[in-house]
Amino acid sequence: MSPVVTVTDLTKRYGDVTALDRVSFTLAENRIYGLLGRNGAGKTTLMQLLTAQIFATSGEITVFGEHPYENERVLSRISFIKESQTYPSNLRVKHALRAAALVYPNWDEEYAQQLVEDLRLPLQRNVRKLSRGMLSALGIVIGLAARTPLTFFDEPYLGLDAVARQIFYDRLLADFTEQPRTIVLSTHLIDEVSDLIEHVLLIDQGRLLLDSETDALRGQVVTASGPVAAVDEFVRNGTELHRVRLGGTARATVRGDFGAAEHERARALGVDLVASSLQDIVVRLTTSSNGPAADAGSAVAADKEAVR
Numbered sequence: 001m002s003p004v005v006t007v008t009d010l011t012k013r014y015g016d017v018t019a020l021d022r023v024s025f026t027l028a029e030n031r032i033y034g035l036l037g038r039n040g041a042g043k044t045t046l047m048q049l050l051t052a053q054i055f056a057t058s059g060e061i062t063v064f065g066e067h068p069y070e071n072e073r074v075l076s077r078i079s080f081i082k083e084s085q086t087y088p089s090n091l092r093v094k095h096a097l098r099a100a101a102l103v104y105p106n107w108d109e110e111y112a113q114q115l116v117e118d119l120r121l122p123l124q125r126n127v128r129k130l131s132r133g134m135l136s137a138l139g140i141v142i143g144l145a146a147r148t149p150l151t152f153f154d155e156p157y158l159g160l161d162a163v164a165r166q167i168f169y170d171r172l173l174a175d176f177t178e179q180p181r182t183i184v185l186s187t188h189l190i191d192e193v194s195d196l197i198e199h200v201l202l203i204d205q206g207r208l209l210l211d212s213e214t215d216a217l218r219g220q221v222v223t224a225s226g227p228v229a230a231v232d233e234f235v236r237n238g239t240e241l242h243r244v245r246l247g248g249t250a251r252a253t254v255r256g257d258f259g260a261a262e263h264e265r266a267r268a269l270g271v272d273l274v275a276s277s278l279q280d281i282v283v284r285l286t287t288s289s290n291g292p293a294a295d296a297g298s299a300v301a302a303d304k305e306a307v308r
């Protein structure tokens with residue numbers, strides 16, 4: 001099946017800032033992607049490029065097999081829900097929803113009304129008078145009910161309370177199961193979405209550090225704890241990303257291929273192994289001197305290898 005998005009050697013510079021640096025990847029049909037990375041990593045820039053809102057400095061983008069720029073066929077199949085969305089003044093919530101219904105061919109009005117109720121959005125209220133969380137809720141209603149084949153959510157829940165965020169995750173997953181499509185979710189709340197995202201794209205300083213199935217990634221990074229000498233011996237077969245020492249014991253975060261044999265080796269050495277959470281993996285890879293963008297090419301290649 002041909003990819004929904006193909007990005008090849010994509011670079012975006014703003015003056016002397018390289019926001020994206022020769023990024024290449026594909027997005028498959030009907031999957032949920034997590035676009036992760038620290039502040040300023042290049043996530044929003046990437047989504048703006050894919051939705052044809054800005055121009056690339058160099059590189060190629062195809063979306064649904066075509067260039068997205070000024071291409072109505074492509075753009076009508078994309079929605080981009082961003083944290084900084086602005087609306088015209090004097091627009092009420094119901095008007096914003098009516099406008100969305102006109103723009104998106106697959107708009108589901110009944111579903112939108114259900115979401116409005118779940119998220120307690122006041123239909124009559126002027127959008128400018130919504131609280132920060134309510135504004136995010138409006139974006140979420142539009143992003144879900146639009147049912148576009150390709151949907152970008154760029155940190156869609158600024159100000160949303162924990163209950164509303166859970167409603168978003170639950171509805172997203174339930175709706176995705178019934179009406180599969182490609183969803184790209186950019187977020188800093190990694191632990192909250194780790195069960196939702198099937199594939200991780202991790203960007204750091206404009207470079208793609210990881211392009212991996214979430215499940216494959218989980219087995220690749222572990223925390224190894226035990227006597228210092230035993231941990232030293234264990235980490236030889238991997239790449240150490242981080243270490244904490246407490247007297248004679250050490251706790252190391254290690255990246256490698258941790259199959260049954262490595263677990264057996266750890267047991268024999270007296271080392272405890274715990275799979276790292278997705279959030280830990282992202283934190284370690286984007287702060288470690290062994291997991292920086294300098295090694296991005298080989299990291300991505302290794303991850304692709306791991307999921308085959």
Ligand SMILES: Nc1ncnc2c1ncn2[C@@H]1O[C@H](COP(=O)(O)OP(=O)(O)OP(=O)(O)O)[C@@H](O)[C@H]1O
Pocket residue numbers: 014017018019037038039040041042043044045046
């Ligand atoms: N219009 C612009 N002009 C100049 N620099 C820009 C512009 N837009 C983005 N940048 C820079 O490009 C880099 C990437 O920014 P981007 O907004 O894509 O990051 P991000 O990963 O979305 O960050 P965050 O998680 O904080 O939203 C940053 O260094 C940012 O300052």
